[in-house]
Amino acid sequence: MSLFNDLGRKVEELKQEVGNATDDEATHRCIECDTLLYTDHDECPDCGSTSVIPLSD
Numbered sequence: 001m002s003l004f005n006d007l008g009r010k011v012e013e014l015k016q017e018v019g020n021a022t023d024d025e026a027t028h029r030c031i032e033c034d035t036l037l038y039t040d041h042d043e044c045p046d047c048g049s050t051s052v053i054p055l056s057d
Contacts, residue, residue, distance in 0.1 A: 028052050 026036035
């Protein structure tokens with residue numbers, strides 16, 4: 001049973017690391033719903049708002 005617990009913990013850590021790396025690559029953000037975007041959009045694909053701004057480094 002301990003093997004499965006260890007494996008589950010490692011999978012969760014990997015998912016969190018991937019999520020953090022993905023967030024770091026975002027180039028734009030919707031002000032209305034706070035969605036991170038990876039390319040420039042005229043409208044947010046999640047909420048349809050036109051309040052999409054570029055992220056600064």
